[in-house]
Amino acid sequence: MSKDTEIDMKDVELNELDPEKQPMTADGQAAGGEKNGSVKQKVPEDEVTFTGLSKEELMKVAGTPGWVRTRWALLVLFWLGWLGMLAGAIAIIVQAPRCKPIPEMNWWNEGPLYQISDVEAFSDGIAGVEAKLDEINKLKVKGLILGPLHTIQKDQPATLNLKKINPVYGDQKALSAVLAKAHKKGISVVLDLTPNYLGASPWFNDKNVADVMEQVMSAAEHWLTLEVDGIKVSDLSVAASSVDWSKLQSTLHMNGTENPRKRLLMGAVTDMSAESVSQLVNDSGVDLVLSNLLASKKGGVERIMAMDTLHSQQMSLGWGLGAAQRDQLSKQAKSAGLIRLYQLLLFTMPGTPVFTYGDEIGLQAVGDASPKMIWDVEKEPAEGAVVNETAEAAQTERVAMRKWFRSLSDLRGKERSLLHGDYYPLSSSSSSLAFLRVWDQSERYITAVNFGSLPETLTLKLAPTEGLELPETGTVKLSTDAELEVDSTISLDKITLKAGQAVLLQFPYTG
Numbered sequence: 001m002s003k004d005t006e007i008d009m010k011d012v013e014l015n016e017l018d019p020e021k022q023p024m025t026a027d028g029q030a031a032g033g034e035k036n037g038s039v040k041q042k043v044p045e046d047e048v049t050f051t052g053l054s055k056e057e058l059m060k061v062a063g064t065p066g067w068v069r070t071r072w073a074l075l076v077l078f079w080l081g082w083l084g085m086l087a088g089a090i091a092i093i094v095q096a097p098r099c100k101p102i103p104e105m106n107w108w109n110e111g112p113l114y115q116i117s118d119v120e121a122f123s124d125g126i127a128g129v130e131a132k133l134d135e136i137n138k139l140k141v142k143g144l145i146l147g148p149l150h151t152i153q154k155d156q157p158a159t160l161n162l163k164k165i166n167p168v169y170g171d172q173k174a175l176s177a178v179l180a181k182a183h184k185k186g187i188s189v190v191l192d193l194t195p196n197y198l199g200a201s202p203w204f205n206d207k208n209v210a211d212v213m214e215q216v217m218s219a220a221e222h223w224l225t226l227e228v229d230g231i232k233v234s235d236l237s238v239a240a241s242s243v244d245w246s247k248l249q250s251t252l253h254m255n256g257t258e259n260p261r262k263r264l265l266m267g268a269v270t271d272m273s274a275e276s277v278s279q280l281v282n283d284s285g286v287d288l289v290l291s292n293l294l295a296s297k298k299g300g301v302e303r304i305m306a307m308d309t310l311h312s313q314q315m316s317l318g319w320g321l322g323a324a325q326r327d328q329l330s331k332q333a334k335s336a337g338l339i340r341l342y343q344l345l346l347f348t349m350p351g352t353p354v355f356t357y358g359d360e361i362g363l364q365a366v367g368d369a370s371p372k373m374i375w376d377v378e379k380e381p382a383e384g385a386v387v388n389e390t391a392e393a394a395q396t397e398r399v400a401m402r403k404w405f406r407s408l409s410d411l412r413g414k415e416r417s418l419l420h421g422d423y424y425p426l427s428s429s430s431s432s433l434a435f436l437r438v439w440d441q442s443e444r445y446i447t448a449v450n451f452g453s454l455p456e457t458l459t460l461k462l463a464p465t466e467g468l469e470l471p472e473t474g475t476v477k478l479s480t481d482a483e484l485e486v487d488s489t490i491s492l493d494k495i496t497l498k499a500g501q502a503v504l505l506q507f508p509y510t511g
Contacts, residue, residue: 100440103420106262107188107229108288109315111142111413112346112353117192117326118370119146119169122357126170130178132375137185139360140409143264144182145232147192149175150219155199157208162193162219172226179227188229190264193219195233202235213244220251229263230287234324236267240284249285264288268324271296274306281316290318290354292325294342295332300433300451304425307350307435311423317351328356328365336362336397340404340480341449341502347408348437348447348504350423360405361398377402407478416442424468426460432497434458438468446474446505450497457496474505 053061061067114136116122116129123132129146136144151166153159165171182189194202195212203209216239220231230252233239239248252263268290269277277291293306310317321332321342333339339362346353357363358373365371377398412418421439428434431452437445450456462470473489481501484490490505497503 102416103315105315105420106264106287107142108264108266108318108352109420111140112355112409113143113145113190113318114139114141115145115323115326115354115356117145117147117356119149121370122373123375125168126165126174126178130174130181133178133181133185133187135375137187139406140413141187143188143190143229145190145192145266145354146175146178148194148197149191150193152196152198155196155201155204157196157204157212160195160212160215162195162215163222176226183227188261188264190230190232190266191223191228192232192234193223194235197234202233203238206238209238209242210244213239213242213248217244217248217251220248224252224263229261230266231264232266232268232290234268236269236284236286236289237272237280239267240280240286245284262287266290266318270324274309277317278310278313281313286316288316288318288352290320290324292320292322294319294321294345295324299430300428301430304428304433304435307423308425311350314350314420314423318354319346319349319351320354320356321346323354323356326356328363328371329359330362330364335500336401337480337500338451340401341451341500343405343408344478344480344502344504345447345449347412348418348445350421350437353412360402362401374398404478411477415445416440417445421445424462424465426462426470427458429456429458432456432458434460434495436462436470441509444507444509445477446492446507447502448495448497448505449502450499453499455496455498457494459494460492471507471510474507476503477506478504 119126119129123129126146126149129144147169149165149169150162151159151164152161165175179189193216195216196202196204203212216231216233223231239245249265252265264287266288267284267286269280270292272280272291272293274293277289277293280286281289294303297303297306321329329339329342333342339359343359346355358365358371361374361377363371363374377395415421416439417437419439421437421442424436424438426434426436426446427448431454432448432450434446434448437447446460448458448460450458460470462468470492472492474492476484476486476488476490479486479502481498481503484501484503492505492507495503495505
C-alpha cells in the first residue's frame with residue numbers, strides 16, 4: 001500500500017465517530033434504522049398482568065371471621081367517638097355562662113340627645129339646621145330637640161299658636177326638609193312644645209293648664225303627621241297632673257304605631273329630689289324625664305345618692321348639666337377641664353345624656369342670651385392674615401374638646417356596659433365620686449371624677465356582690481389628666497386625681 005493510500009485511510013478513521021459518543025439529540029439515525037438513544041425492550045409474551053380480585057373472590061374474603069370482627073370494631077369506635085363529641089358539645093353548652101338578656105331599648109337610649117334651643121343662634125334659622133346636619137351627625141347623636149319654635153307673646157295665653165312656626169326661625173317647609181335629611185342619617189327629631197317658654201311659668205298658671213293641654217294635644221297630632229319623632233314639654237309635673245295627660249300619651253303612642261320608630265314623650269323638671277323624679281317616672285308613664293339633679297346637687301355624696309335612687313329607671317331617665325333649662329354646660333362648668341369632666345360623667349352615668357348646642361366645643365354662654373354657635377373650628381386662617389395668639393389657642397381648645405366629645409359618644413354607643421349596664425357606687429365625697437358600670441360578659445368601666453379645687457385620693461370599695469369583684473388594676477381608657485396616659489395601668493385600690501380631673505378605667509370580664 002502506497003504512502004498516500006495510508007494517509008487517506010487514516011482520514012476516514014478519524015472522520016468516523018464512535019456511535020457511543022454521538023449526541024443523544026442527533027438528528028441522524030443510528031445503525032439498524034433506530035434513533036440514537038432509543039432502547040427496545042421485549043416483553044415476554046407469557047407475562048401475566050394483575051387485575052385484582054373478582055367480585056366472587058372479594059365477597060368470599062370479606063365474609064371471613066377476621067374481617068367481620070374488624071368491621072364491627074371500626075363501626076363501634078366510630079359511634080363511640082361521635083357520641084363522645086356530642087356529649088362534649090352538650091357539656092360545653094350547659095356549663096358555659098348564659099348571656100344576660102338585653103333590656104328593651106328605644107332610639108333615645110342608644111345615644112346622646114342634642115338640644116337646639118335657639119335655631120337662630122345655632123345656624124340662622126331652621127334652614128341652617130338642615131345645612132349643619134352633616135356636622136351634627138359626626139357627634140354620633142341619636143336625636144335632635146328643636147325649639148320651641150312656635151309663636152307666643154310672653155305670658156299671653158291668647159297669643160299661643162303651637163301649630164305655627166315663628167317666621168323669624170323659618171317655616172314648615174324648612175322643618176320638613178330637616179326631618180327628611182335627619183331621618184336619612186338615622187337621627188330622630190323632637191319638637192319642644194313648651195307653651196310659655198318666654199315667660200316665667202311654662203304653663204302660664206294653674207287656671208290655664210286644661211285649655212293649654214288641649215292645644216298641646218292638637219299640635220302634637222299636627223306635627224306627628226309630618227313625621228316628627230316626639231314632643232318635649234317643660235315643667236312635666238304640672239303637665240302630668242292634668243286630666244288630659246293620658247290623652248296626650250295616647251296621641252303619641254297611637255301615631256307611633258304607624259311608624260316603626262316609637263314616638264318620644266319627653267318632659268323636663270327642675271328643683272325636684274331624686275325620689276320625686278323616680279315617683280314622677282312611675283306615675284306619669286312618660287318615656288323620658290330630663291332632670292337638673294346634677295346642677296342642684298353639688299356634692300359627690302348627693303350625686304351618688306341620686307344615681308343610687310334612679311339607676312334602675314335609666315331607660316326613662318335623662319341627665320344634663322343645664323340642659324333642663326336649655327342652658328350650655330359652660331354656665332355650670334367654668335373651665336375647659338371641668339367641661340370635659342362633666343362630658344365624661346354624663347356619657348357614663350346610667351341614663352341618656354342630653355346636651356345643648358355648643359357643649360361639644362365648650363361654647364361660652366354669657367348672661368341670659370343664647371350664645372352664637374361657632375362653626376369652622378378647624379378652618380385654618382387665610383394666608384398672610386394676622387394671627388391672634390389668644391384666638392388661636394381658643395380655637396385649638398375647641399378642636400380638642402370636640403374630639404374628646406366624639407370619642408366619648410362613640411365609646412358609649414359601642415360598649416354595652418355604658419349603654420345599658422348595671423350601676424354600682426364605689427366612692428363619694430364632697431367633691432368627688434366614682435362608680436362602676438357592668439354588663440354581663442362585656443368590658444367593665446369605672447368612672448372617677450374630682451370636681452373640687454384640691455387633689456383627692458379616692459378609695460374604691462364595692463359592696464359584696466355575687467359574681468362581681470374589683471381587680472387589682474385597671475387600664476386607662478380616657479383621661480383629662482395628661483399624666484394618666486391612655487392604655488397605662490393603675491391600681492384600683494386608691495386613685496389620686498388632681499383638681500378638676502376625671503378618668504375612665506376599663507377592666508375585662510374574667511368569668
